[in-house]
Amino acid sequence: xxxxxxxxxxxxxxxxxxxxxxxxxxxxxxxxxxxxxxxxxxxxxxxxxxxxxxxxxxxxxxxxxxxxxxxxxxxxxxxxxxxxxxxxxxxxxxxxxxxxxxxxxxxxxxxxxxxxxxxxxxxxxxxxxxxxxxxxxxxxxxxxxxxxxxxxxxxxxxxxxxxxxxxxxxxxx
Amino acid sequence: xxxxxxxxxxxxxxxxxxxxxxxxxxxxxxxxxxxxxxxxxxxxxxxxxxxxxxxxxxxxxxxxxxxxxxxxxxxxxxxxxxxxxxxxxxxxxxxxxxxxxxxxxxxxxxxxxxxxxxxxxxxxxxxxxxxxxxxxxxxxxxxxxxxxxxxxxxxxxxxxxxxxxxxxxxxxxxxxxxxxxxxxxxxx
Numbered sequence: 001x002x003x004x005x006x007x008x009x010x011x012x013x014x015x016x017x018x019x020x021x022x023x024x025x026x027x028x029x030x031x032x033x034x035x036x037x038x039x040x041x042x043x044x045x046x047x048x049x050x051x052x053x054x055x056x057x058x059x060x061x062x063x064x065x066x067x068x069x070x071x072x073x074x075x076x077x078x079x080x081x082x083x084x085x086x087x088x089x090x091x092x093x094x095x096x097x098x099x100x101x102x103x104x105x106x107x108x109x110x111x112x113x114x115x116x117x118x119x120x121x122x123x124x125x126x127x128x129x130x131x132x133x134x135x136x137x138x139x140x141x142x143x144x145x146x147x148x149x150x151x152x153x154x155x156x157x158x159x160x161x162x163x164x165x166x167x168x169x170x171x172x173x
Numbered sequence: 174x175x176x177x178x179x180x181x182x183x184x185x186x187x188x189x190x191x192x193x194x195x196x197x198x199x200x201x202x203x204x205x206x207x208x209x210x211x212x213x214x215x216x217x218x219x220x221x222x223x224x225x226x227x228x229x230x231x232x233x234x235x236x237x238x239x240x241x242x243x244x245x246x247x248x249x250x251x252x253x254x255x256x257x258x259x260x261x262x263x264x265x266x267x268x269x270x271x272x273x274x275x276x277x278x279x280x281x282x283x284x285x286x287x288x289x290x291x292x293x294x295x296x297x298x299x300x301x302x303x304x305x306x307x308x309x310x311x312x313x314x315x316x317x318x319x320x321x322x323x324x325x326x327x328x329x330x331x332x333x334x335x336x337x338x339x340x341x342x343x344x345x346x347x348x349x350x351x352x353x354x355x356x357x358x359x360x361x
Contacts, residue, residue, distance in 0.1 A: 061221040068228070068351065
């Protein structure tokens with residue numbers, strides 16, 4: 001039988017994937033799903049520069065500015081911030097061909113229930129909203145899903161299009 | 174009060190190799206007053222100029238970045254003052270063209286027009302240097318020093334419309350020009 005840790009999404013593996021994708025700048029607002037085992041370790045990591053923002057749409061623009069300099073970045077936030085940033089995502093990420101890469105915690109999503117089947121309305125609408133905005137997205141919920149991260153980020157930079165990694169459950173240490 | 178285009182001409186006269194991020198009416202005027210592939214205007218959404226500039230400043234700490242923001246724009250992204258002060262990029266100069274109006278969106282006054290101190294906002298947020306100018310001679314005398322000082326620096330430029338300039342929205346919001354900017358910056 002798998003131990004609990006082996007079957008859990010691990011924060012350290014998410015961070016290693018982010019680094020393997022060539023990202024050294026993380027723009028972040030705390031999200032309860034990822035704060036403990038992703039954001040806090042990133043804040044302590046000397047290889048990474050974390051830029052804390054006051055509102056998530058700032059982060060879309062900061063990532064775009066970093067892209068203009070040839071740097072790769074990740075915007076780490078909660079789905080509420082994603083929904084709040086719809087205008088910036090339309091005009092800055094999609095319309096302006098900026099490969100804004102986002103890691104978005106789906107707070108409240110029930111384990112092993114797909115987001116569109118959640119009992120929470122705001123969780124259910126996230127993927128349909130991303131589809132309407134024409135933004136690619138990937139659900140990261142199990143350890144095996146971590147391997148989606150590097151190809152997703154590479155594809156975003158190859159195509160100059162945004163991408164969202166939806167974190168479906170709280171990562172463990 | 175300074176005519177905005179005259180104020181921008183003073184800045185242009187002191188520009189060497191700075192990146193300039195510009196928004197709305199200031200951007201329309203700037204790209205004609207000081208054309209350069211190092212002008213970045215594809216900021217996409219109102220209020221976001223300062224945040225694009227922060228990203229550029231962090232990605233290229235060797236290069237001075239000047240943002241020509243608007244007062245209505247800054248009101249839409251006031252938190253960016255705190256974000257910028259916290260990130261503390263020494264190479265960022267944040268200028269606000271303070272005319273008290275949403276000039277592009279129908280010439281309507283900003284809330285609390287004439288009663289707000291953007292310089293105080295920036296000071297309390299934690300910018301290193303704060304300046305306010307309402308006349309060209311003082312601005313002309315100070316601009317070279319401001320461009321050379323470690324920042325982040327905030328400059329409240331109290332302006333009014335000057336001469337009319339033609340609108341070139343294709344240039345301002347062109348992905349092709351943004352990509353030209355990327356190439357020019359990579360080569361710089």
